[in-house]
Amino acid sequence: MSKKLTNNRKKIVKKINKKKYSLKEAFLLIKEIQFVKFDASVDIAINLGINTRIINQIIQGTVQLPHSLGKNISILALVNKNQELEAKKAGADYVGLDYIEKIKSGWKKKIDIIIAIPSVMNKLGTIGKILGPKGLMPNPKLDTVSINPIKSIKEIKNGKIFFKTDRYGIIHSSIGKVSFSDQKLIENTKLFLKKVIDNKPSSFKGNYIKSIYLSSTMNYSFCIDLKIFMKK
Known part of the structure; x- marks a missing residue:
């Protein structure tokens, strides 16, 4: 200084x-x-x-x-194959269920929020111990478990x-x-x-x-x- x-x-x-x-x-x-x-x-x-x-x-x-x-929020969208393109267009930085295995294998990219559809939640048990301590586990009370993930992604990107x-x-x-x-x-x-x-x-x-x-x-x-x- x-x-x-x-x-x-x-x-x-x-x-x-x-x-x-x-x-x-x-x-x-x-x-x-x-x-x-x-x-x-x-x-x-x-x-x-x-x-x-x-x-x-x-x-x-x-x-x-x-x-x-005033900053970009990095979002991982855990959605079905037919929703991936829409999720990307909505602003999700990472999209697809293959990221569950990537996270399990030590994937280290910075993520601020994970949005998941309800049907995916039973697949997250294997990575719960990784997501939980980081505050990344999707939660319906916080609208990160969503039946309308495209809407949720847009809302987060907009503040x-x-x-x-x-x-x-x-x-x-x-x-x-x-x-x-x-x-x-x-x-x-x-x-x-x-x-x-x-x-x-x-x-x-x-x-x-x-x-x-x-x-x-x-x-x-x-x-x-x-x-x-x-x-x-």
Whole structure:
């Protein structure tokens, strides 16, 4: 890191304090302290007050972001032969049931999501131990087991994302790129938060959202003021 860059970084870091920020303030700072040479992702971490040991308090769902994520999502479509061409046209990066054997044999290509038709699910048992830990196992609750895989592929390519609490009750997700306008980032964030709130279990009592942090790749995070985030 050059001396000039280090000095600039020090000046900007001085602006950061431990207060809570509106969405607009957070995004302005995230952009101002960017020093990486690539278009970094903007990430959100939502700490929920749920108990992940209670099965009906595990939060998961989908949301169609209005402005997508600004990056290509790599999709493997496990569909029948007669659906392969349509799946490719819809945007699937890898298509066909022969990939089940390829994965079993150690296929290493990066995949973000696997879409499967229901009839294929009984064939995935042999690779469940490979897909499960990577979060790639198709799941009907997340619309990755689909009777209309072409529609599912198009939706994902156009900004549909999946979220789920981790073992600590935190939801991690990207909500755009630093190059996005503040307005696009705010609109993506608001809709994402709305979907998380809509998924609050009806039986849950207590403080549902404990904290929300926004950050960019390899950078500082900013705590969002829960009282105002839906207004900014």
